[in-house]
Amino acid sequence: MDKKDCLILLRLLPKELQSGVFSELDPDIQEDIIKKLTDIDVKSIISSMHTDDRTELFEETSPEITRKLISLLSFEERKEALEILGYPEDSVGRLMTPDYVAIKEDWTIEKAIKHIRRFGKDAETINIVYVVDDEWHLVDDIPIRRLILAEPTQIVKSIMDEHFISIIAIADQEEAIKLIEKYDLTALPVTDSDKHLLGIVTVDDIIDALREEQTEDLTKYSAIEAAPIGLDFITKIREVPLRKIFRARITWLLALLIMDLVTGGIIKSFEKTIAKYVVLVTFLPVLVDTAGNAGSQSATLVIRALALGTIKMKDWIYLIGREFIVAGALGLIMGLGISITGFVRGGSFLIAQVVVLAMIVNVIIGSLIGVLLPFVFTKFKKDPATASTPLITTLADIIGTAIYLGLAYLILS
């Protein structure tokens, strides 16, 4: 649908649906619509949006639009919006909504349900209600099912288990994802460091965050920079201008090109050996590629395990040890695989020897690079997924070429 039709359709919708539909639109369409609607219409829409959707809108539209929008909010709403925008990007605070229902432990179930009936209409989710004390400290969370299954005359305290999972607002969104996943929650309460209840994060936002994370990992893996296009670009890939895709790809391609020139330099320095044994060149691709492939495999396993928290930073020595065994075995098989060709195509036992030896060493070195690099990036506060397959392939090229031609030089001369 083109943007003009969007606008007309949105106006035709009943008031109570407008904000819901508007929340689901792409940020650029939202911005466009805001520009075209009167202030009164905009105010009516953003006032009835859920807080988390509104925060997302503020984050994604241009600063001037954000300023205009904030000016349209009521004092209360403005305070809320500025507070949430004050949390660091990627923090739980940015994902949370203050639209929850809180009850007190000395109420009866009947009073609690009445309270939910009265104040639940605005709440993002009332599948879970939260028990707070007089200072608004979070005391417990109660699934609504438990309230309903209880007798109306019981006291809230009697159905509390005083066991709940919560997270602080400045924590990383990753942490919230892990908690929701681990404990099968539909909502996660967010507190400040003194355990005051600030808001909740709902599972639908977590699923979106998980999808974004997935896209981020995959693009990093293939050396694409998501920054110039935003992480949700895949969902509107048809509309992303080509120059943005160009920008997302060119940085790493150029960086890798420069690294590849090093490989060329290494080859150049062995020019004499190559001129004498031109056949050596025919094994160059298979040797460096296999090292790169083995390295990519081990990097993926390490990156994924780091992301899921299965291995920790301190495990690196243990993993190097394991990798040495697996890569050694893989190297031997690959060496065997290449040996016949090495002999037949190379035409001499010496050449075959160089090729097989280089293969074994290359697979081991490539794999070890793959294991180490994600740890190195993590150490320097970079995402371990920066150890992309193209980067590892290129590093394996440089080192693999040096090892191969070095061995050839030593053995053949």
Added chain:
Amino acid sequence: MDKKDCLILLRLLPKELQSGVFSELDPDIQEDIIKKLTDIDVKSIISSMHTDDRTELFEETSPEITRKLISLLSFEERKEALEILGYPEDSVGRLMTPDYVAIKEDWTIEKAIKHIRRFGKDAETINIVYVVDDEWHLVDDIPIRRLILAEPTQIVKSIMDEHFISIIAIADQEEAIKLIEKYDLTALPVTDSDKHLLGIVTVDDIIDALREEQTEDLTKYSAIEAAPIGLDFITKIREVPLRKIFRARITWLLALLIMDLVTGGIIKSFEKTIAKYVVLVTFLPVLVDTAGNAGSQSATLVIRALALGTIKMKDWIYLIGREFIVAGALGLIMGLGISITGFVRGGSFLIAQVVVLAMIVNVIIGSLIGVLLPFVFTKFKKDPATASTPLITTLADIIGTAIYLGLAYLILS
């Protein structure tokens, strides 16, 4: 914790917690525990497990254990288990649980809530209840919040919107993930093709499925076969035997090695040209690598967009057209990037010409392979992510080498 301690701890837990804790254990630990517990204990645990967790247990344990377990179930439970196991793997039917609460449209809210109080205890989630007619056709879904917010004397029909999202049991789990994501659901009703309500899929299972999908994609991307180790292997990577990791990695490494030998063959056939201009070899890595890197980038974008449903199979021509423009621009920049080195290191204008030309053509061809391959795999009913970075790199090697040396031969002789 070692397996013996697990067993002791599990026995020490109160009965009502045992099945919950047991459900969260790794399948191999579950199997171990089942072997060691008496039939009566096992029966008590599996009888109180949620149906979806139980199905997962049956799926993941060895056939003999599954048979033993099924024999311990009641007639009703056995029927249910066999029915669910009858659905194809990766189908929604396997994920669903029949533990939901259904109500009728002519009931009062009060009667409905009483019904939920009575039958809701076993239900996996009562955040949403389902309205069915007398033939058990799904008529509507009602979030429990709406029931609570309504007046007790109202009729269920009066709060129905007769608008609901459902899925059929034989549909792929991917579809369920997409629906839950798109409509921000916490549970999705599952029907047969006649719209009879069979069960529900809950959001916690979807998050698990999403994580598994993420791992699957990443491993495919780096040419690791997840089959020999299972998709949840990352969560217990420390315990996976090394030979299994070896098996997961060797297949693709060998396949790619064989493909790389083709590249060697191509180089061999240009041996004379190379012997005359040894310096050509120094540009081989940068040329084929850049093609591979560009190809990986475009493959990732296409694979991700296909997975999210942003682009369809029929879009391939459109995407090829776009890619041609972007890759052309990237190729020109890369060609410029290599030109000085080409001239300085190559020592002649002719060599520089070959290198720059080969770079432009290689980047374009590599990118086009990257765009096309995921479509080809989809066409042949393979996961598009099979177009892994190592595979694309290797194909780019073969074609890139042929183009480069071919151009060199034509221009230099």
